[in-house]
Amino acid sequence: MTSQHISDTATDPEGAQHGGVQSVDRAIAVLEILAREGDAGVSEIADQVGIHKSTASRLLGALQARDLVQQNNERGKYQLGFGILRLAASIPGRLSLVQEARPTLEALAAEFKETVNLAVLRSNFAVNVDQAMGPSTLATHNWIGSLTPLHATSSGKVLLAALSADERDRILKETGLPAKTSLTITSRRKLEEQLRQVVRDGIAITHEELEIGLNAAAVPVFNHSGAVIGAVSISGPVFRFEPENQPGLLEALKQAGLEISRRMGYSTA
Structure with a gap:
């Protein structure tokens, strides 16, 4: 210039x-x-x-x-200044997360024939940074780059649950809890109850909270220090996708999250 x-x-x-x-x-x-x-x-x-x-x-x-x-x-x-180094250091971390997650996303999408997304927290939203499509002709929506509300998505709830109480409070005060559908959780008390369950179960499930006709489930991805750096979700239309009733799905999703986490240096030992 x-x-x-x-x-x-x-x-x-x-x-x-x-x-x-x-x-x-x-x-x-x-x-x-x-x-x-x-x-x-x-x-x-x-x-x-x-x-x-x-x-x-x-x-x-x-x-x-x-x-x-x-x-x-x-x-x-x-x-x-050192702020330049801090910004530069965040680039390979984000890039490597997408790279390391890709084979697992593709395997999960192929096994369950639904759409699998990888999301990270950015600017008070869950932003999808990669996606693997199931073979179904109905799985055509491209979510990559989409900023989705934290309180109304499975990935968002995983990311919210991992935050400190103060940081979660700040974000929810800024964004509010707008209803995306009639099934969106708009009560802070009910949301906090759900988030506590997400922490206990290691998984978040949503039923038509973002879009009518769309269900989803998500699990966290951890880095080498045990911090949540992303969420892996699988979603599909209500008429054929009920996460809790699909044999082996929730366990496979959890294993996918752990596999990506291990690739990012996370150890359960």
Whole structure:
């Protein structure tokens, strides 16, 4: 990204209407400069980005507050902070989870001929990051990338149950418990009872809580330290999929969760 590009963006009338995007553009430019130069002062950054020193100072202050940059007390120059390492470190973990889970997802979908999803917690939602489709022609919905409500899905309940009481309370206060169907649990007391059962049983089951006609069951995936990092779910239409009544399904689902967990370094010993 060049300083000419930044300057052009700043003077473009349409770009001026999108100050938030412009600020992000400039912040990225600052990070790129520090990555290239190693360190730089406010004046140097302002010159290269093509902005006033006060604007550069505000950008650096915002990045510093997030630990994305830090200031060298001796030289007064800025360099990349440890927050960059924290963000970078999260990438292989997410990628490896999908990679390690894939064979197990496919085997489970083939055995029970239903849709199997892998979900993680992101921005107060359960987001599906991978999916294996059963051979049924009805299993055609692509859930990958879908942000699904935590309180109304089997994966979401697994992820909610693993949170601390404070973190769960924060999320549910922000999202509320909106009814997705007439069967969605909208009572906090009833939800907490369900979550305690999820912890006891190691599995969450939902009956038409997200969509009428759709049932699902999910189990947790653990990392090397025993923390829940995801959930594996299997879902299907009500007329043929009743998780509790399908011979061997719940045990196979639990074993699938443990297999993926072992691949992520988890040990039950």
